[in-house]
Amino acid sequence: MKVAILSRNPRLYSTRRLKEAGEMLGHEVDVIDTMHCYMDITSSNPSVRYKGEALPRYDAVIPRIGASVTFYGTAVVRQFEMMGTYSINESVAINRSRDKLRSLQLLSRKGIGLPRTGFAHHPDKIDDLIKNVGGAPVVIKLLEGTQGIGVVLAETKKAAESIIEAFMGLKANILVQEYIEEAGGADIRCLVIGDKVVAAMKRQASEGEFRSNLHRGGTAEIVRLTPEERKTAVAAAKAMGLGMSGVDILRSDNGPLVMEVNSSPGLEGIETATGKDVAKMIFDHISKKAKPNSTRTRGKG
Ligand code: ADP
């Protein structure tokens, strides 16, 4: 197969590993800088141009779209889709996953366990918003934050009110969530490919921190999932429509609760913690799903 990895940086661990794993399996793998792609949308023969030339037809693309470039990145992925190229994660699914509120609404519709979550635009009924998710302590999140930035724990009702007012004053979109204390500063990252959890790790927040993000100093170790956790992770990935994702779960007294679903999960943490070749498993999945596209003649897109 002819496969493109859409990534801004060929030196990133995930990008390097994907290229290496694909080539090891005998595929032709190009790393394409998403932000340097430009598109010809008007013609009847959609194409993606790169460095002054039309890119070849790929059989598959693996989008690794950073949160800061979602708008342009997903437009590039969409253009590949128009050319008949299989994308392991479709542009619309990536867009869904980037909005925490939209994601939670989709997951809730499928009956997937979630922390109680509230959302409001106006600050007039803040006390009710807090009461509705069970009262303080609560977690307050910026809708489009990543890597733990924009996630705040408010221990008291007063603190929660001030933080919510401050964010609303800045016109930031936030959600207010029940704090799952029994998770003990840990969460479970499930790497889901297709309808299988292929690797899972438990991330533990550093001392005095409740956010378990590895970017915030969390540590990771391999973990054994319960059948319920496995089922929940797969259902969450499916609800989002993602072929490959990182589903983050909190272990609560009421069973697994999904916190978020990431469409460009990093491979370094999970491969290191579990010793699994996740990059190869991604290519195995693509081989099964993608239909040959590169051999097709041009002009039929
Ligand atoms: P981000 O997208 O920035 O990673 P998350 O929603 O994943 O934001 O939150 C970051 C971390 O904060 C999580 O990995 C988890 O450890 C902790 N956390 C988030 N929400 C809750 C919650 N409701 N209860 C307990 N811990 C939480």
Ligand code: MG
């Ligand atoms: Mg997270």
